Amino acid sequence: KPEFDENPIKGENGEVIETKPGVLGDIACAVLMKVLYGARMARYDLVRAVGALASRITKWTYLCDRKLHRLMCYIHSTIDLSMYAWVGDPIENLELVLYCDADLAGDRTDSKSTTGVFLCILGPRSFVPLTGVSKKQTSISRSTPEAEIVALAHGLFKEAIPAIGLWRKVLGKPIRIRVLEDNEAACRVIIT
DSSP, rough: OOOOOOOOOOTTTOOTTTTSBOHHHHHHHHHHHHHHHHHHHOOOGHHHHHHHHTGOOOOOOOHHHHHHHHHHHHHHHHTOOOOOOOOOOOOOOOOEEEEEOOOSSSOOTTOOOOOEEEEEEEEETTEEEOOOOOOOOESOSSSSHHHHHHHHHHHHIIIIIIHHHHHHHHSSSSSOEEEEEEEEHHHHHHHH
């Protein structure tokens, strides 16, 4: 267990200054990859936090130590949570559903937004999660609709459209994707 400084160095706004080197940098990569391996199967809620810490491996700081400790405490306290699926419908009632969302300037270090995508098979009595993505966008969005449209494009072109061929073959029927988006501007893009 790392020793945490009770009085970290703070800047003008009261935020912690990341200059103090971390003590867990040598083992952080191994720990994060083990968590990510398990998270990909049953805990999509961990993927973004692990990804954010994994991007800091080469510049590990005291604050990263604290974040890793907090992540491991969260995992320990929610060990009973797991993602699962159920199918209770005939094939005719199943459809692919894509959920897309984004935040605006969620990364404090570079003001980039984060894309969130979730692809699943849904029916009246069925739910099968297929893919979950949480990824920092490559460019800086200037508005919420712009960030949402980038997330929508990622979800459609990287996740949903490639899945159509596979699920058309597996389900043995023509498949359509229902796209759910919470931003009005992005919804207009879907409709037109």
